[in-house]
Amino acid sequence: MAKSEPTVREYETKSSAGTVAIGRKLADLLTPPRLMILRGDLGAGKTTLVKGIATALGAAEPDEVTSPTFNLIHEYSGELEGKPVKLLHLDLYRLDAERQLDPLGLEEMQTPDALILVEWGEKFKSIRKRADGEIAITSAGGDARKIVVTLN
Ligand code: ADP
Ligand code: MG
16 A cells, blocks of 8 residues: 655745744644644744644643743643544653653543654654644744645
8 A cells, every 4th residue: 555645735824923823724624633843043043933733722821821841741632623632742852762751651642532743853853753744843043934845
């Protein structure tokens, strides 16, 4: 059987509000169970995009979504089309060794209702293997950003 082609969607934004709006649109595409790597430099807008996704799921107000840099994981409860969604937002910037992931219990996180969004997940082979796709954000000068979503 032929392997199906990945779904690729591209977006452009000129402001952080625009990135939140793209996050809102993306929520429908990111049906659980799913683990996505959020790729992009510091300040690219990864956390900003999660604000939009969390808002669309009714999981949090944009202001409530902050960077999980220090606690590594933030968990929110929302829903998509009447079904519960557990939104798990991770930021692994401060970690650098695979074994530091062990206490996080990533495998246990991957429940049928989970949407797991991992900033800096590309640094870890085990996460690259588990990922169902990635969202890459690159600067296009000033406040402009290009967002490419790839679903494997
Ligand atoms: P990351 O999580 O990728 O490190 P954040 O989302 O925390 O980035 O921060 C992005 C920063 O860049 C914020 O201060 C935001 O206001 C600013 N910014 C400027 N333009 C944009 C844009 N188009 N999209 C997202 N953030 C933007
Ligand atoms: Mg961030």
